Amino acid sequence: MLNQLTISELTARLARREVSTRQAMQACLDQIQRVDGRVKAFLSYDAADALAQADAADRQITAGTDFKTQPLLGVPIAVKDVLAVKNQPLNCGSKILGKFISPYDATVIERLRAAGAIVFGRLNMDEFAMGSSTENSAFFTTLNPWDTSRIPGGSSGGSAAAVAADECLATLGSDTGGSIRQPAALCGCVGLKPTYGRVSRYGLVAFASSLDQIGPFTKNVHDAAMLLNVISGLDPRDSTSLPQPVPDYAAALDGSVKGLKLGLPKEYRIGGLDPDVKNAVDAAVKHLEKLGVELIDISLPHSDYAVATYYIIATAEASANLARFDGIRYGARVDGSDPVSLYSNTRGAGFGAEVKRRIILGTYVLSSGYYDAYYLRAQKVRTLIRQDFLKAFEQVDAIVSPTTPTAAFKVGEKSADPLQMYLSDIFTISCNLAGICGVSLRCGFTNSSPQLPIGLQLVGHPFGEATILKIAHAYEQTTDWLKRRPVLSA
Amino acid sequence: MANRTRRPLWLKFFPKLPRMASEDFDIKYVAHLARLKLSPDEEKNLAAQLSHILGYIAKLKDVDVSGVEPTAHAFPLFNVTRLDEIRPGLSNEEALQNAPATANGLFVVPKIVE
Numbered sequence: 001m002l003n004q005l006t007i008s009e010l011t012a013r014l015a016r017r018e019v020s021t022r023q024a025m026q027a028c029l030d031q032i033q034r035v036d037g038r039v040k041a042f043l044s045y046d047a048a049d050a051l052a053q054a055d056a057a058d059r060q061i062t063a064g065t066d067f068k069t070q071p072l073l074g075v076p077i078a079v080k081d082v083l084a085v086k087n088q089p090l091n092c093g094s095k096i097l098g099k100f101i102s103p104y105d106a107t108v109i110e111r112l113r114a115a116g117a118i119v120f121g122r123l124n125m126d127e128f129a130m131g132s133s134t135e136n137s138a139f140f141t142t143l144n145p146w147d148t149s150r151i152p153g154g155s156s157g158g159s160a161a162a163v164a165a166d167e168c169l170a171t172l173g174s175d176t177g178g179s180i181r182q183p184a185a186l187c188g189c190v191g192l193k194p195t196y197g198r199v200s201r202y203g204l205v206a207f208a209s210s211l212d213q214i215g216p217f218t219k220n221v222h223d224a225a226m227l228l229n230v231i232s233g234l235d236p237r238d239s240t241s242l243p244q245p246v247p248d249y250a251a252a253l254d255g256s257v258k259g260l261k262l263g264l265p266k267e268y269r270i271g272g273l274d275p276d277v278k279n280a281v282d283a284a285v286k287h288l289e290k291l292g293v294e295l296i297d298i299s300l301p302h303s304d305y306a307v308a309t310y311y312i313i314a315t316a317e318a319s320a321n322l323a324r325f326d327g328i329r330y331g332a333r334v335d336g337s338d339p340v341s342l343y344s345n346t347r348g349a350g351f352g353a354e355v356k357r358r359i360i361l362g363t364y365v366l367s368s369g370y371y372d373a374y375y376l377r378a379q380k381v382r383t384l385i386r387q388d389f390l391k392a393f394e395q396v397d398a399i400v401s402p403t404t405p406t407a408a409f410k411v412g413e414k415s416a417d418p419l420q421m422y423l424s425d426i427f428t429i430s431c432n433l434a435g436i437c438g439v440s441l442r443c444g445f446t447n448s449s450p451q452l453p454i455g456l457q458l459v460g461h462p463f464g465e466a467t468i469l470k471i472a473h474a475y476e477q478t479t480d481w482l483k484r485r486p487v488l489s490a
Numbered sequence: 491m492a493n494r495t496r497r498p499l500w501l502k503f504f505p506k507l508p509r510m511a512s513e514d515f516d517i518k519y520v521a522h523l524a525r526l527k528l529s530p531d532e533e534k535n536l537a538a539q540l541s542h543i544l545g546y547i548a549k550l551k552d553v554d555v556s557g558v559e560p561t562a563h564a565f566p567l568f569n570v571t572r573l574d575e576i577r578p579g580l581s582n583e584e585a586l587q588n589a590p591a592t593a594n595g596l597f598v599v600p601k602i603v604e
Contacts (some may be wrong), residue, residue: 196563237572308550309550348529349527361543
């Protein structure tokens with residue numbers, strides 16, 4: 001089935017003219033028809049537009065376009081509902097945007113199109129990317145393809161579930177505290193959060209501007225490297241994108257990992273780690289050692305403060321960023337007798353519970369008299385967390401840990417206790433605070449029935465994507481976890 | 491974490507500012523600052539949940555941050571400018587296409603001055 005292929009498998013078959021792009025796109029649409037009623041990854045998609053794009057790609061292939069200049073030609077890619085795609089709806093999983101239609105393409109969408117990809121569909125997410133399960137979506141909860149009584153993770157839960165369920169070849173998501181890596185781990189796909197500034201955020205609806213980064217979900221490491229090649233690089237429209245050169249990440253994957261130094265942070269050996277997760281990650285680390293990686297014990301002394309620091313900084317930035325949703329220029333408006341009551345009525349009716357919770361917390365920590373005690377202090381602790389990592393990277397090339405403390409949890413299991421939900425991001429959050437890169441990949445399964453995938457996280461130094469992808473690729477090439485697919489029986 | 495001995499000195503000149511702490515979180519005041527209309531139930535739930543979360547966040551008090559510079563961005567860039575040249579932007583129609591109320595090519599807003 002063409003929808004099950006990786007990007008490089010599909011483009012190889014397209015280049016040999018064995019199959020058409022239309023067939024591949026139709027296979028994805030058929031799979032969505034077949035399984036999305038149970039997975040609920042897609043908020044919406046335009047089948048006719050997707051097929052029209054596929055036909056255009058087929059014409060280009062017939063005309064002789066080569067896959068070196070357009071490496072994603074004919075590849076169906078769906079995107080999280082947080083990215084602007086011209087003339088498509090954009091809701092951020094929220095009711096407050098009403099019937100918003102994007103007037104322009106995000107930079108990453110322009111780059112995907114320039115590389116030949118078919119960009120289709122809007123993928124479910126926690127409202128404004130705030131959550132770890134998609135239960136905060138204003139529309140519905142996406143379900144985990146490996147066990148549909150469980151959540152897919154979040155906030156990019158739709159992006160992870162769509163790849164795991166073979167509804168498309170790859171997706172884009174965004175990661176502010178783990179929103180790519182955590183759902184990738186829980187759905188068993190590859191999820192990459194690039195270094196802050198690696199990928200332009202233009203056209204990404206802002207949650208926490210100093211933490212947000214766009215990244216790919218794919219079926220294997222090679223595809224993640226291919227997508228990173230396409231979406232990376234300086235963009236004059238995002239003044240925080242960085243002018244670092246973009247290496248060919250896919251070409252750099254092969255070769256030995258012998259002698260690379262891998263750090264094991266002692267602070268990550270916490271209680272509360274699920275035994276299946278612990279065993280799988282321990283085995284993966286042993287496997288990497290057999291491949292020639294050198295293991296080194298390291299310390300990240302401020303790890304215990306990361307979640308608290310994050311929930312001050314991220315909510316503070318969110319309270320400022322979400323001020324724009326006021327019912328004036330776009331979205332659903334609830335009238336009031338004066339501007340302030342119009343704003344308050346609109347926002348009170350339009351935002352869901354978690355978004356309100358975070359706006360209130362963010363407003364509080366920035367409010368007069370509390371700014372120094374909370375926000376400024378958190379920014380200083382952020383400096384210490386970042387220094388921990390930079391110091392560790394003087395000794396090691398990458399850091400290894402579980403991506404999440406447990407495999408996918410049940411729908412409703414944590415939604416009543418926001419703090420418990422926040423703590424499920426314990427291994428992913430400090431990477432965003434430090435501005436560095438991280439990737440999650442499948443490293444085993446739980447012993448439960450049905451079995452659930454477990455994620456291994458590799459964190460790299462600033463602009464160290466090539467190194468973590470190389471280690472991840474070496475692991476993937478010498479293990480066979482990817483042979484399993486979720487069984488989506490009715 | 492509102493350790494009152496550490497409140498900035500200038501605050502004593504504003505005695506009417508509401509005093510909030512994790513124990514006496516003034517949800518109505520913060521909701522007003524955030525321009526967020528909350529139902530009485532939401533006020534009650536949010537105040538309780540936020541006191542709980544602030545209790546957890548209070549652990550940051552244990553960190554010695556003396557002499558530590560704050561981080562606003564992981565890779566601070568300064569004076570990032572682009573070329574001062576005309577580029578295509580959104581048309582008037584595109585800018586207004588998602589507006590809840592428009593007239594004469596403008597956004598309609600409630601009356602601000604009497």
